[in-house]
Amino acid sequence: DAGVIQSPRHEVTEMGQEVTLRCKPISGHDYLFWYRQTMMRGLELLIYFNNNVPIDDSGMPEDRFSAKMPNASFSTLKIQPSEPRDSAVYFCASSLVRKNTEAFFGQGTRLTVV
C-alpha cells in the first residue's frame, strides 16, 4: 500500500476562495482523521470518520469548514470562504478499527491563504 495520500501538497489561494483538500486512506482502514497543525496549537483534531460516517466534528473551527467521506477510499476537507488565519498544514490520517493500533499520516497539505 502506498500509505495515506493527500493532495495537493501545497496550496496557495486568495482570501475568499474555496479550497478543497483531498485524502485517500490506507485500504482497509476504518477510521479517517483530519488534523490541522499550527505553531500555536500543535496538532488539533478537526473531524474524524468511522466507516465513512462523521463521528466527532467538534474540532471544526466554524461553518466555513466542512468534510465529507463519500466512500471508504476518499475524503475531502473544504474551506469556503478561506481566510488568512486558515493557513496551516492539514494532515489526514487513517487507522484500523482497534483502538490500540497506530494512526498512519499522510504527507500533509500546506495551505497558504493570502
Next chain:
Amino acid sequence: ILNVEQSPQSLHVQEGDSTNFTCSFPSSNFYALHWYRWETAKSPEALFVMTLNGDEKKKGRISATLNTKEGYSYLYIKGSQPEDSATYLCAFISNFGNEKLTFGTGTRLTIIP
C-alpha cells in the same frame, strides 16, 4: 477537553548523550497512549502504542514507559544521534468508546553533533 501535556517543549542534547522527556495525560478513563516521531517536512510516524500500566516498550535506542495510575509516560533515547532530531508527540485515547487521538504539543529534540 482532554489535557495532554508534554515537557519540555524543546531540548538540545549533545550527540552521544542520553535524554528523556515526559507526556502527561488524564489518569482516569485511560485506554491507550501513542508515541509518534515527526521529522521536519515529513509526517508523524508511530513509535509505540502502549495500553497497560507498567508497559515498557523498546525500539533500538528508544524506549518508553507508561504509568496510567498517575497519568504519565516517559520516552528515553540512549546515545543520541543526529538522526534522532525530530519532534516527539504523544497522543492519548480515552475509553469513552471512540478512537479520538488527542495529541500533546510535542517535544522538539535537536541533537548537536
